[in-house]
Amino acid sequence: MARHDARNWHDCTKMIGLLCLIASVLQHGVSGQRVKVEPEVSSYPGQTVNLRCAFTDATGIQLTMVTWIYEPKDGDRINIAVFHPNYDPNYPDSPVKGRVSFTPSPPNLDSPSIQISDVKMTDEGKYICEYATYPRGNEQGITYLVMLAKPQNSASIVTVVEGTNPVAVARCESVDGRPAAQITWETSANGNATTVSKPGANNTVTVTSEYRMVPTPEDNGKDITCVVSHRTQVRAERFPLKLEVQYAPQVTIAGYDDNWYIGRTNAVLTCQATGNPVPVSVQWKTVSGDIPDTVQISGNELRVLKVDDNVNTTFVCEVKNSIGISRDQVTATIRDEPLPRRGPPTEHIVGGIIGALVFLIIIGTVIALYYKCANKNAPPKYKPPAPVKTNGSTNQQVNAIHFTQPGETLLQNEYYSTQSAEPVTDLDAFDANFEDKKEHYFSTEHSGWDDPENGQDDSEVLPPYMQTGNDYHGANVDRGDSFVSSAVFV
Known part of the structure; x- marks a missing residue:
């Protein structure tokens, strides 16, 4: 039982000690917040910096003394x-003695700020404003002084020779900066x-950065950019460069078409070469050692004046620069007869025909749409049908035929009867009269009625179905011979 009680007492004392430690930490954190300072102040060498400090709430607390403490990084x-x-204020021996002072002067405990003049890069570090108070003890606030120095940035290309191992092809440097600069690269290499x-x-x-890679001829001339970022710069500084990879010449002979036949003239071979540095010499030779008499050489061009059996050999082009020598060769085959000429590719002809057909279709479609729109906007081409002979009497003919006056349209002269059509009972007499008169009615020549200057007598009697002035003369038809009612104008 006693052993059990001793164990419980030991556990209780451990718990009490832990709680006291936590309370002490919390009390220190809360009290530390009473001292108000700036978390960070930055400055350049040679400037004057102000480090502010104030006690925010001194209620129930007696402020005894304030001390500024400098803690360098190391x-x-x-x-x-x-x-x-x-x-009076006191300034003990320190790296900033003679350059540090309270402000304002004389100072007061409520706001004992200080200033440091002619700051140096070595002044960077922590600056602690610590109050001695009663009854709480010491309370403090910490300010970090960050010294800035704008670096000198530069970038350069490293000339390299093609190879199989990684080497530095570009270098970028940011010298004497504070804090350290950040360097990145932009390139497709x-x-x-x-x-x-x-x-x-x-x-x-x-800070020094190098871009390393295995250099190849294909990388020569590629873009590469060094980007330097620093706190003292408004924007990152960029240095665009181009890779410089040196390589031996790359040689190709062009112009041989495998159609060198006896008697052919002016067959030309061209030695094409690239290299870095630029090739300094081009030399033509043959595997047999002798250049045929019919061959002329001018720089990188070899011209065969007339093909014969002497040029049935292998031509070699050799190019040299400071990196090395490279060559290419072509073996000429001499034919007795030229190869048949090739016609134009079939696919080109078919493509041309298809293109022409498509063009014609487009033109035809445009023309058709044009005429369709024109016909849509044109006035209707309507002609009234000629009278049709029926088995009825002549009374219907009078109401069926109607002529327009000059300047009128068919639609203006047309009228409709509100009465339903009645069956015609006797129109047989119409046939004989109509045959005699229809030539006169439908003639394209003037009858003289609508032209008073033709010499006709004004007393000429108008047909019974024509208008005179604003009066309408209906057809003179006996109502006893027909059931058709008189015309009604609407």
């Missing part, structure tokens, strides 16, 4: 400024960057 804490209300940093003068940092 070093011990050093008191640099001390103020007690009953004494297949490689990787390596970056190293080292301390520079006056607590600065120098």
Whole structure:
């Protein structure tokens, strides 16, 4: 039982100690918030910086003294400024002595800020504003002074020779910056960057980056850009470059068409070469060692004046630059007769025919659409049908035929009867009269009625179905011979 009680007492004391530690940490955190400072201040060498400090709420607390402490990145804490209300400010020996002072002067405990003039790169570090209070003890706030130095940036190309191992092809450097710069690369070349940093003068940092790759002739002239970013720069600084890869000449002989026949003239071979540096010499030779008499050489061009059996050999073009020598060769085969000429490719002809057909179809479609639109907007081409003879009487003819006056259209003269059509009972007499008169009615020549200047007598009697002025003279038909009613105008 006693052993059990001792174990419980031991556990309780551990718990109490832990709670006390937590309470102490929380109390220190809460009290530390009473001292108001700026978390970070940045400056350039030679400038004057202000490090502000204030006690935000001194209710129930007696402020006794304030001390500014400097803590370098690698070093011990050093008191640099001390103020007690009953004494004058004191500035102990420190790296900033003679350049540090309280502001305003004389200082007060509520706001004991300091300033450091002619700051140096070595002044970077922590600056602690610490209050001695009663009854709470010491409370503090920390400001980080960050010294800035704008670096000197540069980039350059490293001239390399093609090979099989990775080498540095470009170099970029940011010298004496604070903080350290960031360097990146932009390029389509297949490689990787390596970056190293080292301390520079006056607590600065120098960053060097190299772009490494296996150089090939295809990489020569590719774009590569070094991008340097730094806190002191508004935007990143860019250095566009072009890769410089040297390689031996690459040689190709062009112009041989495998149709060298006896008697052919002016057959030409051209030696095409690229290289870095530019090739300095081009030399033609044959595997037999002798150049035929019918061959002329001018620079990179070999011309055969007349093909014969002497040029039935292998021609070699040899090109040289400072990196090396390269060559290419062509073996000429001499024929007795020329090869038959090839006609134009069939696919080109078929393509031309198809293209012409498509063009004609498009033109035809455009023309058809044009005429369709024109006919749609044109007035209707309507002609009234000629009277049709029926088995009825002549009474229907009078109502069926109607002529337009000059300047009128068929639609203007047309009228409709509101009465339903009645069956015609006796129109047999119409045939004889109509045959005699229809030649007169449908003649294209003027009858003289609508032309008073033709010499006709004004007293000429108009047909019974024509209009005179605004009066309408209906057909003079005996109602006893027909059931057709008189015309009604609407």
